[in-house]
Amino acid sequence: MSRHSKLQKQVLSLYRQFLRAGKAKPGFVPRIKDEFKENSKIKRSDVMHIEYLFRRGQRQLEQLKDHNTKQLGTFSKNTQES
Numbered sequence: 001m002s003r004h005s006k007l008q009k010q011v012l013s014l015y016r017q018f019l020r021a022g023k024a025k026p027g028f029v030p031r032i033k034d035e036f037k038e039n040s041k042i043k044r045s046d047v048m049h050i051e052y053l054f055r056r057g058q059r060q061l062e063q064l065k066d067h068n069t070k071q072l073g074t075f076s077k078n079t080q081e082s
Contacts, residue, residue, distance in 0.1 A: 007050060014057050021064045028064070 004012070015036050022028035039053055063069055 007047065007054070011050070011054055014054065014061065017061055018057070018064065021061060025064070025069070 018032045022032050
């Protein structure tokens with residue numbers, strides 16, 4: 001049985017918190033799962049990037065918990081060059 005690092009435990013806890021908060025808002029749970037699944041591809045050795053995403057996720061979770069929140073914004077790279 002593998003043991004999780006402190007950071008892994010924090011990320012798993014954040015994921016569970018997101019799922020709980022997203023249940024109250026229609027359409028949020030699939031988006032949350034997709035986002036975490038996409039970021040699960042990040043190498044475990046890239047700790048700085050994981051910590052950055054964790055802090056960003058904490059801020060987004062606070063926004064999601066706000067009863068006025070109706071949708072989540074997205075950040076995406078522009079694939080077309082000018």
